[in-house]
Amino acid sequence: MSASRPRRAAVLVLEGAKPLDVGIPAQVFTTRASMPYEVRVCGAAPGLVTGGDGLSYHVADGLDALAWADIVFVPGYRHPDREDPPGAVVEALVAAHDRGARLAAISTGAFALAATGLLDGRRATTHWHYTRALAARHPRVRVDENVLFVDEGSVLTSAGAASGIDLCLHILRGDLGVAAANHAARRLVAAPYRSGGQAQYVPRSVPEPLGERFAATREWALHRLGEPLTLEALARHAAVSPRTFSRRFVEDTGYTPMQWVLRARLDLARELLERSQLGVEQIAADVGLGTGTNLRLHFQRVLGTTPSEYRRTFARDT
Numbered sequence: 400m401s402a403s404r405p406r407r408a409a410v411l412v413l414e415g416a417k418p419l420d421v422g423i424p425a426q427v428f429t430t431r432a433s434m435p436y437e438v439r440v441c442g443a444a445p446g447l448v449t450g451g452d453g454l455s456y457h458v459a460d461g462l463d464a465l466a467w468a469d470i471v472f473v474p475g476y477r478h479p480d481r482e483d484p485p486g487a488v489v490e491a492l493v494a495a496h497d498r499g500a501r502l503a504a505i506s507t508g509a510f511a512l513a514a515t516g517l518l519d520g521r522r523a524t525t526h527w528h529y530t531r532a533l534a535a536r537h538p539r540v541r542v543d544e545n546v547l548f549v550d551e552g553s554v555l556t557s558a559g560a561a562s563g564i565d566l567c568l569h570i571l572r573g574d575l576g577v578a579a580a581n582h583a584a585r586r587l588v589a590a591p592y593r594s595g596g597q598a599q600y601v602p603r604s605v606p607e608p609l610g611e612r613f614a615a616t617r618e619w620a621l622h623r624l625g626e627p628l629t630l631e632a633l634a635r636h637a638a639v640s641p642r643t644f645s646r647r648f649v650e651d652t653g654y655t656p657m658q659w660v661l662r663a664r665l666d667l668a669r670e671l672l673e674r675s676q677l678g679v680e681q682i683a684a685d686v687g688l689g690t691g692t693n694l695r696l697h698f699q700r701v702l703g704t705t706p707s708e709y710r711r712t713f714a715r716d717t
Contacts, residue, residue, distance in 0.1 A: 405437040406574065409468035411492075412442045412458055413484055413511065415451045415477025419560040420505040424472040426587075427567040433582060435575070439464045443488050451477045462491040470570070471495050475506030475525075475560065480532035483514040493517065496553060503555040503570065505563035512554055513537040522549045523556040546653065564589050576713035577669040612637050613644075613651055617659070624664050625687045630656050664688055665701055672710040679706050 408428045412421055421440070428436040441460035442448040448456045465471055471492065483489065493515050496502055504512045509525035510533060512518050519539040524530070530544035543549060548557040548566040557566035564587065571580040616637040620628055633656050634644035648656045664686040671682045683694035691706075698706050 405435045407467055407469045408436050408438045408472065409460075409464040409470070410438065410440045410472045410474065411465065411488070411511075412440060412448045412450070412456050412474065413476040413488065413508075414449055416448065416456065417451045417475045417477075417506065417560060418454050420474030420476075420508065420563060421450070421456065423505060423560065423563040424474070424503070424567055427564070427571070427583060433579070439467070441465070443485055462487060465491045465495040465500070466498075468495065468500055470501040470503060473502065473504045473508035473511045474563075475504075475508050476511075479507040479510035480529060480536055484511045489514050499553075501553050501555065501570075503557075503566060505557055505566070506560050509533060509556040510536070512556065513540050517554050518551075518556070521551045521554065523551070523554075524549050524558050525556060526559045576673045577666055578673045578713075581670065612639075613648065617652075620660060621663055624660070624667055625685050628660050628687065633660075660687075661697065662701070665697060668694060668698075668706070669702075669709060669713075672706055673713045682706070 408424065410421060410425050425438055425440055428434060428438050439460050440456070440458050441462065441464035442456070442458040444461045445459055446457065448458055450456050473492070488511070492502060492511065496515070496517055502512055502515075502517065504523075504525070506526045507529055509518070509523050510529075513523065513533060513536070518537065520541070522541045522543050523533070524543050524546050525533050527544060530542050533540060534542040546558065547562040548555065548569060550569065555566060555570070557563050568580045568584055568589070571583055616633055619636055620633060630641050630645060633648075634641040637644050639647075645656055648654070648659070652659055654662065667686045668682050668688070671677055671685065675682075677685070679691040679694060683689055683691050686694075688694045688697065695705055698704060698709065702709070704712075
């Protein structure tokens with residue numbers, strides 16, 4: 400892809416498309432000075448598409464937009480477990496993927512991607528209400544029912560509609576860096592990095608009173624990443640025992656407390672690499688990772704790159 404042109408994003412609206420699922424990628428990637436994407440909302444054919452929840456969409460483009468796009472978003476739609484999308488839609492998705500476009504499903508849009516066969520043998524997720532239906536209809540897909548999104552490189556899937564925001568911010572982090580993703584999150588008034596499992600949204604018979612308290616502790620920790628943060632300190636802030644805190648933290652986020660702290664520190668280090676001229680040693684100290692050697696070790700293990708390579712890729716003029 401030429402570096403001189405915006406990235407091209409298509410939002411494919413199928414019959415019964417869910418309004419929030421359509422709106423999330425359209426708004427996140429909408430063309431603006433801070434967002435180098437061009438967005439087209441399309442359907443199986445130009446014209447009126449009957450949506451879900453009482454709304455319809457008038458789209459200017461048909462499936463030709465998939466041949467134009469660098470990334471194709473497939474929002475969720477009504478009754479995805481009953482029949483596959485039209486053959487022409489499936490063929491266009493496969494053709495887009497074959498020429499190098501990424502395909503990203505929001506919620507039950509995963510069923511459309513599964514119909515292409517591109518999810519066979521791969522991990523994928525969808526809205527928790529439909530995970531069993533996806534596994535039954537497409538048994539070769541490795542359905543993970545307790546994640547907010549799955550990135551398999553050229554095909555990506557997300558859980559319920561709000562998880563589409565998590566997926567879109569994840570894509571922005573990979574395309575433009577942490578600073579751009581955090582800027583978009585602030586514009587959306589959304590959490591920049593929410594990595595919990597969707598099991599927390601499944602109805603439970605027993606109330607879970609600690610959710611807000613743990614969220615406050617995570618926010619507290621984010622403002623103290625340069626300080627020592629132990630399990631005991633986090634549990635003390637949440638006013639529970641370390642054992643209770645650790646167990647419930649994994650349920651809420653999908654990470655142990657210390658894994659979460661490490662990821663938060665790496666995200667802060669990435670933003671400093673992008674937006675400042677600070678050296679690696681100073682950044683490591685500022686984010687609580689101690690030494691440049693330690694920072695490099697975690698960068699390679701978690702991100703598969705080095706701080707210097709990351710800076711060359713994402714650094715902005717400062």
